[in-house]
Amino acid sequence: MGSISKVIGAAGAVAGTVYLSKTENRKKVKAQLNKAVKKLNTSYVKNLGKPSDIDDSEMINEGAMTSVHYYNELQQKSKMNS
Template sequence: MKSRPKNFIIAGVGVTSLLLLAKKENREKLQTLTHKMKSYLPTNSENQYEMKAGHPDPQDTRDNEMVSEGAMTSVNYYNNQQEEK
């Protein structure tokens, strides 16, 4: 019984979107909006991080801090493993 209001809301959203997209001008507006939103997203974001990995810029202090923290984490882990042996 609890899912009944949720089902009505989902059905209402579906019907409303169908009615709004029935007009060609509304579909075109939605299409231009999606293209505009896609232009804000970075392209090849994975490649950007792959190129930067392991080669921090000396002037980029935030990145250098993350690299040093990560380096210390692995060193501390290695030291702890050696002490346990």
């Protein structure tokens, strides 16, 4: 059973090498990896807070200044209503 696994592994390595020998295929693989990493990072940031804080974590994901502007707008509206 061990020798069959080695043969399959070697065949997979050869197939991968042949596939990645073309520049076009390397670019496709690299683009897919970058897309997967970006998606992973985005979902990681959203899951940092509590489930009830998803909106806050999305603001953090957009950038820190977004939350500052949002807070300032709320303060201005509060002053106008009082």
